[in-house]
Amino acid sequence: MSEIDLETARKVAHLARIAVPEDNLPALAQELSQILTFMEELNEVDVEGVEPMTSVTPMRLKRRKDGVTDGDMQAKILSNAPDAREGFFAVPKVVE
Amino acid sequence: MSDLNKMTIADARDALRAGDVTSVQLTEACLTAIEGAGALNAFVHHTPEIALERATAADARITSGDAPAMCGIPLGIKDLFCTQGVASQAASRILEGFRPEYESTVSAQLRDAGAVMLGKLNMDEFAMGSSNETSVYGNVVNPWKVDSRDLTPGGSSGGSAAAVAADLCLAATGTDTGGSIRQPAAFTGTVGIKPTYGRCSRWGVVAFASSLDQAGPMTKTVRDAAIMLEAMCGHDPKDSTSADLPVPDFEAMLTGDIRGQKIGIPREYHMDGMSAEIAELWGKGADMLRDAGAEIVDISLPHTKYALPAYYVIAPAEASSNLARYDGVRYGHRATLGPGDGITQMYEKTRAEGFGLEVQRRVMIGTYVLSAGFYDAYYNRARKVRTLIKRDFEEVFGKGVDAILTPATPSAAFGLGEMAAADPVEMYLNDVFTVTVNLAGLPGVALPAGLDSKGLPLGLQLIGRPWEEGALLNTAHVLEQATGFVSKPEKWW
Numbered sequence: 001m002s003e004i005d006l007e008t009a010r011k012v013a014h015l016a017r018i019a020v021p022e023d024n025l026p027a028l029a030q031e032l033s034q035i036l037t038f039m040e041e042l043n044e045v046d047v048e049g050v051e052p053m054t055s056v057t058p059m060r061l062k063r064r065k066d067g068v069t070d071g072d073m074q075a076k077i078l079s080n081a082p083d084a085r086e087g088f089f090a091v092p093k094v095v096e
Numbered sequence: 097m098s099d100l101n102k103m104t105i106a107d108a109r110d111a112l113r114a115g116d117v118t119s120v121q122l123t124e125a126c127l128t129a130i131e132g133a134g135a136l137n138a139f140v141h142h143t144p145e146i147a148l149e150r151a152t153a154a155d156a157r158i159t160s161g162d163a164p165a166m167c168g169i170p171l172g173i174k175d176l177f178c179t180q181g182v183a184s185q186a187a188s189r190i191l192e193g194f195r196p197e198y199e200s201t202v203s204a205q206l207r208d209a210g211a212v213m214l215g216k217l218n219m220d221e222f223a224m225g226s227s228n229e230t231s232v233y234g235n236v237v238n239p240w241k242v243d244s245r246d247l248t249p250g251g252s253s254g255g256s257a258a259a260v261a262a263d264l265c266l267a268a269t270g271t272d273t274g275g276s277i278r279q280p281a282a283f284t285g286t287v288g289i290k291p292t293y294g295r296c297s298r299w300g301v302v303a304f305a306s307s308l309d310q311a312g313p314m315t316k317t318v319r320d321a322a323i324m325l326e327a328m329c330g331h332d333p334k335d336s337t338s339a340d341l342p343v344p345d346f347e348a349m350l351t352g353d354i355r356g357q358k359i360g361i362p363r364e365y366h367m368d369g370m371s372a373e374i375a376e377l378w379g380k381g382a383d384m385l386r387d388a389g390a391e392i393v394d395i396s397l398p399h400t401k402y403a404l405p406a407y408y409v410i411a412p413a414e415a416s417s418n419l420a421r422y423d424g425v426r427y428g429h430r431a432t433l434g435p436g437d438g439i440t441q442m443y444e445k446t447r448a449e450g451f452g453l454e455v456q457r458r459v460m461i462g463t464y465v466l467s468a469g470f471y472d473a474y475y476n477r478a479r480k481v482r483t484l485i486k487r488d489f490e491e492v493f494g495k496g497v498d499a500i501l502t503p504a505t506p507s508a509a510f511g512l513g514e515m516a517a518a519d520p521v522e523m524y525l526n527d528v529f530t531v532t533v534n535l536a537g538l539p540g541v542a543l544p545a546g547l548d549s550k551g552l553p554l555g556l557q558l559i560g561r562p563w564e565e566g567a568l569l570n571t572a573h574v575l576e577q578a579t580g581f582v583s584k585p586e587k588w589w
Contacts, residue, residue, distance in 0.1 A: 016416065016460045017420075018460065019444035028457075035461055035521060039408060042406060045480075045481050051480070054479075056482075056535075057537050057562065080426065082424060
């Protein structure tokens with residue numbers, strides 16, 4: 001059985017950019033461990049020489065000219081932003 | 097004409113063309129039904145003005161004689177589809193207030209065919225769930241009821257399934273990543289088809305797991321599924337995985353003749369602990385297809401057992417990447433920040449507040465299996481197993497099998513809240529018969545085949561060859577005729 005310890009749970013939450021209160025980490029670690037244990041059934045399968053699937057239907061990706069096909073929609077793009085100012089998305093200070 | 101909301105698409109189309117009914121009348125009947133069905137919590141954003149405007153336009157178009165089959169048909173649209181100017185939030189708090197400036201390709205095709213949007217339908221948050229209990233809007237309640245309990249309509253397209261079963265609309269759109277059309281269809285006695293991966297454009301559909309997601313219709317009959325699927329399919333340059341193939345007239349392919357077709361019964365789908373009623377229904381389904389002239393053959397899909405664990409690596413991995421876009425910057429919810437909070441705190445607080453627990457869990461699992469040191473052990477191994485699962489199907493089809501018959505779900509609808517104490521893996525078992533189809537990119541249809549001893553609907557699933565939705569629907573049509581399933585939930589809401 002796979003064991004996710006508190007430190008790993010904390011690290012995964014941070015990588016996923018989800019704030020998890022310290023009190024909730026033990027339960028999270030346990031749940032993640034359960035799910036990973038379930039996934040480990042895959043270790044029974046002989047995958048020697050098998051290619052990992054990249055595309056479920058055998059199709060060539062289409063190509064098109066690398067050109068601008070639309071634009072001029074600043075107002076539309078900003079219309080749903082929680083904070084937009086002077087034509088920009090606004091966020092807290094990034095650089096000190 | 098009374099009870100217009102109870103009509104099928106096919107009957108409504110014919111009545112519209114004959115001038116026996118108008119789209120405005122159909123639409124008003126549905127809007128009234130929706131108003132009286134608040135207890136089901138299926139419709140979560142109501143758009144009566146848009147509906148009546150489109151219905152009026154559809155009536156004019158029908159009168160002029162130039163009307164496609166879907167013209168004037170009132171539909172519900174799953175909240176996962178972006179609809180221009182109308183809330184589209186994937187049942188998530190993180191997309192609260194989001195009103196897209198664009199329309200998804202599938203809903204645009206339906207709109208352009210003259211279909212009428214009644215409103216947006218409840219679902220599991222980001223389509224992650226099998227019981228419609230993870231929605232920010234609250235649970236959907238199944239219109240089927242046999243005792244004091246409220247039952248789940250299944251998920252993630254639970255609002256779509258409940259709305260169709262309760263006749264709040266003539267049909268609805270759904271999406272299916274691991275069974276999210278077929279499992280709720282089975283739980284509500286309705287028909288749902290997930291087409292071949294690439295048939296329906298994914299553009300404008302909020303992404304969950306891009307290599308698995310497909311849209312499809314949820315309807316009252318197989319014929320309706322054929323009519324509506326045709327309107328939803330087609331090549332879209334805006335989705336690079338959309339198939340550039342002609343879309344056949346699926347309805348014309350419902351000949352009712354399946355003589356000589358080879359139907360496979362996969363032995364690995366005889367799961368331990370399967371209910372006797374489902375096993376019996378499955379056997380009866382096979383007998384009915386045999387009586388219709390098909391040849392029933394035993395087949396083996398040896399990697400079936402590994403489909404669920406592979407899916408629960410691949411889908412969360414893709415979800416963790418897709419959901420990285422919800423960062424509180426460009427749309428949706430942003431957390432209130434404390435003094436000194438920087439951009440990282442903004443991301444972390446926004447996502448903690450905006451995502452429900454199941455979504456958080458899957459994003460974190462996906463993050464873990466993609467992280468350095470575990471990528472090969474989990475994600476790459478799962479993709480290799482996926483290759484083997486697809487190969488199982490290819491070998492069976494290579495031996496001349498035309499379609500595969502399985503149960504749709506391991507049980508009938510269960511009570512809301514009954515799985516609350518279960519661990520997440522137990523809930524995942526709902527997808528055991530459907531998830532292989534997504535992993536292999538195949539078309540699969542669920543249709544009602546009978547009632548269990550308590551009076552709840554049970555469904556069967558047919559799986560077809562890639563791109564052969566027409567033949568698959570024809571087989572489903574034959575099975576539908578043979579089972580003669582006509583039961584409807586008794587109105588209590």
